[in-house]
Amino acid sequence: FMYNRNTLKTSNLFPDALPLxxxxxxxxxxxxxxSSVPQSELEYFLKMVLPKNILNRIKKVLGSGNGCNKGLEHxxxxxxxxxxxxxxxxVIGDDEADFELSKLAGVDCILVDRLGGKFDDxxxx
Numbered sequence: 001f002m003y004n005r006n007t008l009k010t011s012n013l014f015p016d017a018l019p020l021x022x023x024x025x026x027x028x029x030x031x032x033x034x035s036s037v038p039q040s041e042l043e044y045f046l047k048m049v050l051p052k053n054i055l056n057r058i059k060k061v062l063g064s065g066n067g068c069n070k071g072l073e074h075x076x077x078x079x080x081x082x083x084x085x086x087x088x089x090x091v092i093g094d095d096e097a098d099f100e101l102s103k104l105a106g107v108d109c110i111l112v113d114r115l116g117g118k119f120d121d122x123x124x125x
Contacts, residue, residue, distance in 0.1 A: 013049050014114065020092070021050075025057045030082050032060050034074040036097075039063030071101035 024031050035042050042063035046055060060081055062074045079086055091102040091109040102109035 014094075016112070018051075018054070021054050021058075025054065030059045030084075031057065032062065032074075032078045032081075033058055034062045034070050034078070034091075036064045036070045038065050070097075072105045075102075075105045075107055 021031060033042070033046065037045070039061075040063070043061060046058075046061060050058075060078070062068065062070075062077060064070050064074075068074065068077060075086065075089065075091075078084075078089065086105060086107050089107045091098055091107055092112065093099065093102070093109055094112040094114065096111075099109045099111055
């Protein structure tokens with residue numbers, strides 16, 4: 001945690017992250033954050049990089065650990081918290097694991113491909 005804190009303290013969000021979060025929130029879309037990062041680290045970093053007006057509108061932040069991990073467990077928690085069935089959830093991710101975990105749970109996933117062509121195999125599945 002201390003290594004990550006020191007390494008990532010000068011990191012910036014991807015340029016499209018804040019506009020996307022602002023748009024989703026402005027459309028009254030419930031936003032959840034799901035990550036494989038441990039809960040305490042995730043909360044710390046989100047407080048460092050997200051403006052309070054966005055952070056306060058995120059319905060739930062789900063880090064990994066203690067039997068609740070990214071994928072089916074987080075999606076189940078999101079579904080229960082929002083009363084939205086899996087088939088009506090949409091995951092927005094930037095890693096092939098986001099796609100695979102969503103697919104296993106039966107949830108649609110939009111992949112953000114910052115490298116161009118990185119997820120071509122995912123489009124066919």
